[in-house]
Amino acid sequence: MRRKLANLCLAAATALSPAAAAAESLVFGTGNVVIHPINERIMTPWAKQINATSDGAVEIAVRHGQMLVNGGNYVDRVQDDVVQIAFGMLVFDPGRFPRSLVSTVPFIEGSAEASSLAFCRLYEAGAFDAELANFKPLFFVPFPQSSAHLNGGPLTSMSDLEGKKIMVGSPTASQIVSAFGGTPLSIILPEQYQALQRSTADGNFMTYTAFPAFNLQEVTTDHLRVPLGGATGMVFMDRARFEALPEEAKAVLESNSGCDKTREVGAEVDDWEAESLAFVAEQDGHTINEIDPAEFEAMRAELGEEIFASFAERAPEGEALLAQWRQAMEDARREIGEIGEIE
Template sequence: MKYTVICAAALIVGASSAFAQTKLTFASPAPAPTPLHAAVLEGWAQKVTEDSNGTLEVELVTGGTLAAHGQVLDRVTQGVVQIGWDIQGYYPGKFPKTEVVALPFGFDTSENGTVAMNKLLEDGTIASEYQDVKVLNLFTFPNGYLLSSKPTASLADAAGQKISGINPTRQSIAGAVDGVPVSLSITDWYQGLSRGTIDGAIESYSAVAPFRLQEVTGNALEVPLGGNAAFMFMNQDVFDGLPDEAKAAIENNSGAEFDRQMGAFWDGAAGYGRKLMTDAGATITTPDEAQMAEWETALQPIIDAWVESVDGGEDILDKFHEAASADM
């Protein structure tokens, strides 16, 4: 009788352990009020938790509390947190092939560029850059424009301006237009623009609202200066150790549909940011065909240099353009 009771107790403990809930901490480096959290990431975390049938709890921690931009990848691979998202541009030299999305004149909308990027991931073109993690979502922010505190209506107006940009390509663009590249975190742009440390930044309108750029930039020149790749990812070993229900909950809420959702969200955020600029009285300039040709000529050396420096660069660029064009 005693043996039977002990066995029964062991079975209960074993069953409880087998179905124990795993908590996954999801670190976001973005400021807490960023619309991305309420509009996308909170819903994703909740849906994964609900779909896991009690095997998972995903907790989103925002504001860079657990990992700032440029730290998230290490925090995830080291197991400090299990899930995170970040911008590849904060890891110079680690994602050279993915940087194709940062080249000027490569895609139309964020959704369009995001779909093209994921085709390159799926066909293996850029997959080698993501072997250390499990990719849940790969996307690009909308095209960056030159947002400036100084009147900027032409290529000539950019000359001499102190210009910041998150990724290395945007720094190169600043130099190519005879500006002065300035390395400055996006979180410091507001103060930098206010004090004259920088005159402008190459960034999409999607950054206007969270960083209040409409208050310190009165001009926008709408030349498509390339995107900014970003990704959402988790620790591969942690994923591999999850029960099947938990894995399914994560994978069913990731992938192509989520990629498009993320791209569409950023396109909407860019539209809102542009409205904030116009409502604040900003001068927005869209170059005519001749002016755009001047920009293309000035920036072609940057594209050529990327093709030359990246293994298989020309093939990657062709594939990206083809995928982006097919989705338009």
Template sequence: MTIILKRGLGAVLVLTSTLGAAQAEAEFTMRIAAGASSNGNVCNNYLDAWGDRVREASGGRIEYELTCDGALVGMGNGVDRVAQGVADVAWDAPGTYGARFAGLNVIGVPGLYTDPEAASGALWNAYASGALGGEITDVRVLWFQAVPNNSFFMLEPREDFSNLGGLQIGMGSQIRAAVVEAMGGVPVALRVPEYYQSMQRGAVQGLMTTPGAVFDFSIDELVHQVYEAPFGGGLTFTVMSNDFYNSLPADLQAVIDGLSGHDQSRWASAYLRDDEAEKLAALEGVEIRHATEA
């Protein structure tokens, strides 16, 4: 028993020594934050996957800590929290800021795109060229993520979606409100974390949103019908603190630059598109209706 104890102690000492050496190699630790659920696809295989790629590309010199569930930042304040130094990197939705990032809201125009991957790359190029109203300077934009087109997620099945007949529909942007009104519905402005309770209590009879918001907050358990058409897309972006970026030496700034921009934007949208399509296909007891060309 004494021999086993000594061997166990030796293994613990070796393990502790190894972990200590690995920690000593990290010169910088990025605090990555999101208002999204820790169980959703933003915080699993997306932000963490990017953090892993940064760690690998930097040879372990940049480590990261990921905090979700709105503990450090929420949707609609991530940019400001990063600018204030609360987090070094944050995922957020520019559409929640009203006119502040108005140029980016072009992504919500109905019929603009069908493939978010191509749209995300095009949006990055337009932003980089200054065509969308100039550079965002209070934070460093790392990449855009054009999301799949909005769909209608309904509490109860409906025969005719060409006329919503006065139903109250939760949504989160002026463009979406215009679409809801044009279809005969009543738009109700909600933040994503308010979607579930509003649906559950019947305050709204449906949501005009993207699958990510539905699955991230378990709203899919309330949905009985989905109606898909090119109703207009949406956008998230990931931003970094200027102070954090400027604190990095040139070779580590190059690592961040290499994992940002056009290609990273396309990767982000492709991941979301494929993940959400898989989850939608797996829904049970939910009718998914697709609009015809007419």
């Protein structure tokens, strides 16, 4: 009897000890199909790293697909606690995140790694507090500058967009298409293959990262590399939900988050973009051109100020933010060695 009581006491003590406490379980909705490269390269490894090193403090259950989360509802899903962590592109909710769309402004050159560093540092400096105050970004996911693509080309100059229907993902991209005599279309990425296949659209502005995942190489032929604006996504929680977590769980998430993680993700996206570009270049019947430097400088001089002014009008205190962004990009590019010191 004495031994039985001792065993019961030991079991009770073990059950109440911190080591035996149940892990904080968080559902992470990626909003992408399981085999999407962004899951294989970024989302799933991040969750696995946390689960492997949390020592039982937190367990992330990854849920792919669009049953729980998609590009249109990712904020609501987090705020309603349907999922506790989600990934979403800020450009998909421009009314909610107008200042965060500064990374979509074109003609500001730089890699995804540079963009990741610039964006995260502006976030830490409070540049996006007004629209991100209720959220806890764990890390940002930058995408490189988009290029122009046509189905049935040719595409050697931006003037080749005249009369074409071009799918875009931001107001600034729409301005560029219109300036060159094209018609901008707002068609979400998962539907762009069909639009190109049926000639509902003639082309798009898109990063090369999207091509292998959505088979866009099958419905495009000609490509022009020109910095037409990037985009930024984030993996995040509701701030109140994050603050309610046990201290051990918060510490684990914090140690796998922030600007260092964001920069690491940016470098991975750059590798992904380079591999995707090489993949497209290997396809039969594809032509990839670089915009003529003189044409690019003329375009930036003639169109840039109009686009910069339009962004400044749409975003609160947009003019000052744009100046901050350009400086942050320059500083980031210099830090990672994309440009040298200015003499």
